[in-house]
Amino acid sequence: MPKNNDLMDKIVSLSKRRGFIFQSSEIYGGLSSSYDYGPLGVELKNNIKKAWWKTMVQDRDNIVGLDAAIIMSPKVWEASGHLTAGFADPLRECKKCHHRFRTDNLEGDKCPDCGGELTEERQFNLMMKTNLGVVEDEASVAYLRAETCQGIYCNFKNVLDSMHMKLPFGIAQIGKSFRNEITPGNFTFRTREFEQMEMQYFISPDDSKKYFDEWKNMRMKWYEDLGVSKDGLKFEKHGKDDLAHYAKAAEDVIYKFPFGWSELEGIHDRGDWDLSNHQKHSRQKLEYFDQENNRRFVPHVIETSGGVDRATLMFIADAYTEDEAPDADGKLQTRTVLKFDKRLAPIKVAVLPLSKKEELSKVAREVYDGLKDEFMTWYDETQAIGKRYRRQDEVGTPYCVTVDFESLEDKSVTVRDRDTMKQERIRMDELKDYLIKKLA
Numbered sequence: 001m002p003k004n005n006d007l008m009d010k011i012v013s014l015s016k017r018r019g020f021i022f023q024s025s026e027i028y029g030g031l032s033s034s035y036d037y038g039p040l041g042v043e044l045k046n047n048i049k050k051a052w053w054k055t056m057v058q059d060r061d062n063i064v065g066l067d068a069a070i071i072m073s074p075k076v077w078e079a080s081g082h083l084t085a086g087f088a089d090p091l092r093e094c095k096k097c098h099h100r101f102r103t104d105n106l107e108g109d110k111c112p113d114c115g116g117e118l119t120e121e122r123q124f125n126l127m128m129k130t131n132l133g134v135v136e137d138e139a140s141v142a143y144l145r146a147e148t149c150q151g152i153y154c155n156f157k158n159v160l161d162s163m164h165m166k167l168p169f170g171i172a173q174i175g176k177s178f179r180n181e182i183t184p185g186n187f188t189f190r191t192r193e194f195e196q197m198e199m200q201y202f203i204s205p206d207d208s209k210k211y212f213d214e215w216k217n218m219r220m221k222w223y224e225d226l227g228v229s230k231d232g233l234k235f236e237k238h239g240k241d242d243l244a245h246y247a248k249a250a251e252d253v254i255y256k257f258p259f260g261w262s263e264l265e266g267i268h269d270r271g272d273w274d275l276s277n278h279q280k281h282s283r284q285k286l287e288y289f290d291q292e293n294n295r296r297f298v299p300h301v302i303e304t305s306g307g308v309d310r311a312t313l314m315f316i317a318d319a320y321t322e323d324e325a326p327d328a329d330g331k332l333q334t335r336t337v338l339k340f341d342k343r344l345a346p347i348k349v350a351v352l353p354l355s356k357k358e359e360l361s362k363v364a365r366e367v368y369d370g371l372k373d374e375f376m377t378w379y380d381e382t383q384a385i386g387k388r389y390r391r392q393d394e395v396g397t398p399y400c401v402t403v404d405f406e407s408l409e410d411k412s413v414t415v416r417d418r419d420t421m422k423q424e425r426i427r428m429d430e431l432k433d434y435l436i437k438k439l440a
């Protein structure tokens with residue numbers, strides 16, 4: 001396997017070459033730290049979101065979904081503490097090159113980039129401002145949400161009443177968030193526009209410890225079940241000094257990225273901080289009535305908060321493998337494979353006629369048409385078959401189906417497994433069921 005720095009370069013280059021992730025606005029020289037997901041990237045990202053939604057919503061009987069607006073009343077951000085110091089990073093700017101650094105990332109008193117003199121520490125608010133309506137005045141100032149969970153708190157009562165939920169219950173949401181990050185970087189790891197998958201679990205105050213532990217373990221299991229290497233995952237506990245203003249306890253799931261152990265997702269015991277604050281600022285009751293014990297209270301919250309982009313980068317990095325395989329002449333060559341879990345693979349099956357001859361293309365097209373309503377299927381008849389296998393390995397396609405001249409006679413095709421490279425002859429009329437079983 002490549003060394004860490006090389007690995008990151010390889011991931012960035014493969015992402016571009018194979019249509020996973022492109023630099024945003026590239027034809028204009030690119031916008032730094034902004035990225036676009038290409039045809040395979042969007043499939044991968046959608047599959048990750050689907051897997052999360054299945055575990056967090058579909059498979060549960062007490063968690064429901066939500067899709068709240070990105071632009072909310074500015075009052076929300078006053079109540080949440082985002083417009084005050086709570087969401088500001090202490091920052092110093094270099095007087096010479098004007099690069100900015102988070103104080104907690106600095107060692108010494110000089111600019112790490114050019115050695116220049118640094119300004120005094122200043123608070124820098126991370127909220128992204130915009131204006132609503134056509135006139136740019138203070139009255140129309142609004143913010144792009146900095147986290148999706150505030151939309152959940154604001155809808156707590158709506159969901160409780162409309163869906164007749166009983167504690168404990170959760171509300172899950174996937175959506176974009178925006179932060180004017182001072183130090184974006186490491187490809188898609190930290191960007192100013194990103195997607196979150198968050199779930200807020202509303203509980204009775206006495207149950208915090210129990211559900212905090214439960215969610216911690218369930219979230220770790222989610223990554224492990226999707227095939228992430230166990231020695232690449234661990235928890236990191238927040239000490240008293242780095243707990244967020246709202247949190248009573250916090251642990252991160254961290255992953256061994258090529259650039260070092262870094263946060264994937266946070267599990268937080270937020271107490272009643274959020275609902276109590278919204279109750280105070282909105283003057284609306286955000287309480288729960290516990291019929292059994294005849295008591296009314298503001299529920300506490302356990303939050304699981306992960307990034308879709310970070311998860312996507314992690315799944316690519318974790319799946320990246322190099323092994324050796326013989327080429328057409330029997331010579332060993334390095335083979336790059338993205339060993340994605342089958343549920344996450346952007347393309348499930350590639351149909352490859354051995355040659356472009358019309359009689360083969362015709363049958364191969366029929367095979368392709370028979371599969372594509374069931375799986376994300378790809379058709380490719382360009383270049384030598386060995387090259388086409390490599391291309392599919394490189395994007396993590398679990399199965400390649402080859403149609404050859406014998407197929408015309410025996411009505412069978414060759415199915416090649418991405419990981420073992422083993423080939424099996426399967427009858428065309430049994431192919432779909434065979435692949436359904438394999439990809440289940």
Ligand code: ATP
Nearest residue numbers: 181189190191194196263264265266305306307310
């Ligand atoms: P960090 O310490 O890395 O800035 P955070 O602790 O501020 O992250 P949270 O506010 O807990 O992050 O957000 C929850 C999740 O959202 C993070 O675990 C991460 O996966 C994702 N996330 C947060 N900020 C970004 C960002 N700028 N770019 C990409 N993903 C992000």
